[in-house]
Amino acid sequence: MDTVADTEQAPADNSGPAENIDWGLAATIGKRVARPGPRVTRYTWERANAELLDAAVRAEGPVREVTGLADGLAVPTAQILDRSGWIDAASRSMPAMLAPVPSADEAENASDDHRSGHGISGKIAGVQAGGLLAFMSSAILGQYDPFSVDPQTGQEGVLMLVAPNIIAVERALRADPSDFRLWVCLHEVTHRVQFSANPWLADYMRSNVASLTGTDDDSVADLVGRVTESLRSGKQREKGVIGLMQLVQSPEQFESFERVLALGTLLEGHADHVMDAVGPAHVPSVESIRAAFDQRRKGPKNPLQRLIRALIGMDAKMAQYVRGKAFVDHVVERVGMEQFNTIWTSPETMPLMAEIDQPDAWIERVL
Structure with a gap:
C-alpha cells in the first residue's frame, strides 16, 4: 500500500507505513464501497457457515498427516466472515504486519490503538487503503492471518473464511458446495499449519515487509511516477507480471522484496501441493x-480489473501458486516430505528466488 509522508510535525524516527494510515477510516470506506455478496437465503447462509466450520476442523488431520507438521497442537476454530467482517479484520491486521518487529520494551509500552494515522495525510492514505480493502474483500476466499489475535482464545493467528465469496465461486464453477468448501479449507488450513508449526515465520515475514514498505528518500509522487512509467513502457519483472512491490528500487528494499516473494511462493505452492495430495x-x-478453478484463474478480466490486479500484485500471487507448487512437487518427489521439511528450519533454509525455478539448486545448497 502507498506510504504517505506526514505533513504535520509527527515523530519521524520509528514511524512506518502503518502509522501513516488511518485504518479506522480505511475500514469505514472499505465497507461502504465494497460490493454486496451473492443473494442467499438464511438457510443457505447458516448451512454454509456450519459446513465451513466443520470443514476447517476436518481438514486439519489430513493436512498434518501429509505435511508432517503441527502434530499434537490444538486445532483452533475458524472465523466465518462476510465481506465487511473481513475488511474489519484486515484493517486490524495490516498495522501489525506493516509495523517493525518491536523490542520487548516497545511491546510492553505500546499503545493498544494502531488504527489512527497522523493528520490529513493519514486520512488520505486511509481512503486509498479503504478502496483496496473493498476490492480485495470480494476476491479473498480464505486467509490465515498470523498477525491477528483470536478473540476467543487470545492466541495470535486466525483462520478466516469469507463465506459469500466461497458461495459465489462455487456457484460460478457449478461445484458441489460441500466438496468445494472442504477443498478451500485444505489450502487455508495448510497455511495455519505452516505458521503454527514454525512460529518464527510470522516475525520473518513482518520484518521483511516492514523493510520493504519502509520509506527512505522516496515520496509517494516518486513511487506513483515509477508505477506509471512502468505501466506505460511495459517494464516487467518476474515473468511479465507487474506488481507495485516489484517497482522498489533500493538494494535493501529489493532484497526484502525477493525474500517476501520467495516466502509467499513457497507458502502458496506448498498449500497447493498439499491440497492436491489430500484432495x-x-x-x-x-x-x-x-x-474449473484453474480455468477461472486464467479467465479474462476487464481492463480496470487488470490494472488493479497489476498494481496490487494479484497476478503475481497467481503465478506464485504455479511456480511454488512446481518447486514443492519436485523437491518432495526427489527427497520426500520429511527432508523437504528442512525448509522450515530457519531463514537460511528458505529458498532463494532463483531457486524457486531451479529446485535442484536448493536441494544442493540446503540438503
Missing part, C-alpha cells in the same frame, strides 16, 4: 473442481 481421498469431485 483425491477426501474430496470426491476434486478433479473437476481443480480444472
